[in-house]
Structures are given as structure tokens and as C-alpha cells.
Amino acid sequence: MVRTIALLLSQLLTAPIVSETVDITGRGEVDLASFECRDINRSTVLQRVCYDREQHDLIVAIDGAYDRYCGVPARTVDGLMGAPSMGQFxxxxxxxxxxxxxxxCPVPRRT
Structure with missing residues (x-):
């Protein structure tokens, strides 16, 4: 039992860390490494909310499509997360x- 746990821990510690990316509708991929993401199960509108507090960027999943909102204050996101109706908020x-x-959000430059 101890050997199994030790083996699992060693595999976990040596596994490569791969960050998640999402495709933003019409804007390309965004790496979510700096975002805190939460799956939402209490809303009929939002399925997932990801927020980067440092950059004030919000990414939301609605009907399986991701959209990005820039310059969103943390207090607004906190209000969203605590709202009785997240969709209405x-x-x-x-x-x-x-x-x-x-x-x-500014349109990313194509190179």
C-alpha cells in the first residue's frame, strides 16, 4: 500500500505541467495559466467563469463557447460569483x- 502511494506521488511530481488553453470566439486561443477558473452548476446561463485578478480579464463559457471581457474590476466578478442569479447579474x-x-478587449494582432 505504501509502495503504491509512493509510486503515485512520484508519477504526479514528475508529470509535466500543461496549462489549459481555450478558444475565444473570433479572437483565438488564451492560456488560462494565470486565471482562476470555476465550473458553474447553479446558473442556466454560465457554465464556467475564469478570472485573472492581476490583469482584470474575465473569461466566461456560455453554451459551450468562451468569450473574454477585459478591464473587469474584481468587485464586479465577486458580485457575479455571489449573485442570487448569476445570469441576470x-x-x-x-x-x-x-x-x-x-x-x-483589443483585437490581437496577426503576425
């Missing part, structure tokens, strides 16, 4: 209606 306080609206 998101739609009223975060979701963009048109390109260039609040929390829009």
Missing part, C-alpha cells in the same frame, strides 16, 4: 451588447 453588469462596448 452577468447580463446587466458585464455582457457586451455591441463591439466596442464596456469590457471589450
Amino acid at each position: 452577468f447580463n446587466q453588469n458585464i455582457r457586451r451588447q455591441i463591439s466596442g462596448d464596456r469590457y471589450d
